[in-house]
Amino acid sequence: MPELPEVEVVRRELLQWVKGREILGVESLDPKFVLPSERVEKKVIQDVLRKGKFLFFQLDDGNWILSHLGMTGRFVFSQQKITSPYLRFVFCFHGNWLFYLDTRRFGRLQYLTSQEQKVFWEKIGIDPLSSEFTLENFLKLFEGKKTQVKSFLMDQHYVAGLGNIYVNEILFRSGIHPRTPVSTLSTSQKERLFVTILEVLKKAIALQGTTIRDFSHGEGEEGGFQEFLLVYGKANCPVCGREIKREKIQSRSTFFCSFCQRTQCD
The missing domain is CATH 1.10.8.50 (Helicase, Ruva Protein; domain 3)
Known part of the structure; x- marks a missing residue:
């Protein structure tokens, strides 16, 4: 399972790929990985944060998309569509796509309101890379x-x-x-x-x-x-x-x- 260093590497890549991009559309290819299209489409990703092993995509309306990579989850950013039996979810941007693949399906994608994200965040322990870790x-x-x-x-x-x-x-x-x-x-x-x-x-x-x-x-x-x-x-x-x-x-x-x-x- 990816631990903090691996998730931090992914976070830094995601920042380069999707920060400031508008989500034009989303597509679920697996019933386990579903996001409410009416709440995430036409929203701009302002930031990608991490706490512990969790990733948080900050949307410009104050709400969030939560991601956990599980055992085998990973993101692929491309200017072309890809096909894979392990493709679970797709984010569509202007001329680009962000694909979420997960062989064993232990990962997680979830929409959170601003209040839900705050509660979830506070339940997680101290992150070693945060200023709180003294x-x-x-x-x-x-x-x-x-x-x-x-x-x-x-x-x-x-x-x-x-x-x-x-x-x-x-x-x-x-x-x-x-x-x-x-x-x-x-x-x-x-x-x-x-x-x-x-x-x-x-x-x-x-x-x-x-x-x-x-x-x-x-x-x-x-x-x-x-x-x-x-x-x-x-x-x-x-x-x-x-x-x-x-x-x-x-x-x-x-x-x-x-x-x-x-x-x-x-």
């Missing part, structure tokens, strides 16, 4: 929490946008075992997590995201951060050479070095 606010998130640190970082109600790949990498680079209860983390460990989250996400964005299986952007281009993964999908620790452990935490594959990421009680 060390002070990050430390407050831990108050009263007892869950394991990996589950905590994966919860979109706390820090929005982190998924399985990046949480594995962040915990390894922070030297923290994924099963460590957040209530036992020291202030210095929390501060290290804060810094590492920003470092990993910014580097991944600079490299156009991570492509493991499905993610591509632009004209089908892949990301480059997979070349810099240290623990996810790896056999041996790049630091100590020991075997990388793989366990399931909340049904997600979790990769870690039991030596470099020793638990508090070890």
Whole structure:
């Protein structure tokens, strides 16, 4: 599933493609992906925002189009019509089209009024690339929490946008075992997590995201951060050479070095 860096790469592309363009028409090719044509046609896209893994197209009447890429969703901008068995939705502009394709159909397109968008936005946790993501606010998130640190970082109600790949990498680079209860983390460990989250996400964005299986952007281009993964999908620790452990935490594959990421009680 595309995580924050991949969705941010897509957002930046969408800004170049559709900002300031008038939606002349929309076409649904899948009953799961439907927008009210009478509410979006003849509207101009003023901006494309992102919070966590969600994209928000701002319309000039104050309302919004919400998008989530799911596992395999992607946008293609073209001056020619395209055909694909995975084509789900089409936006028509002056001489251009924006196509939404989704192989597994786990994505989402939804129309939101200004009030609905505000409520939805506020339910999402702090975005690591926003001004709201300060060390002070990050430390407050831990108050009263007892869950394991990996589950905590994966919860979109706390820090929005982190998924399985990046949480594995962040915990390894922070030297923290994924099963460590957040209530036992020291202030210095929390501060290290804060810094590492920003470092990993910014580097991944600079490299156009991570492509493991499905993610591509632009004209089908892949990301480059997979070349810099240290623990996810790896056999041996790049630091100590020991075997990388793989366990399931909340049904997600979790990769870690039991030596470099020793638990508090070890």
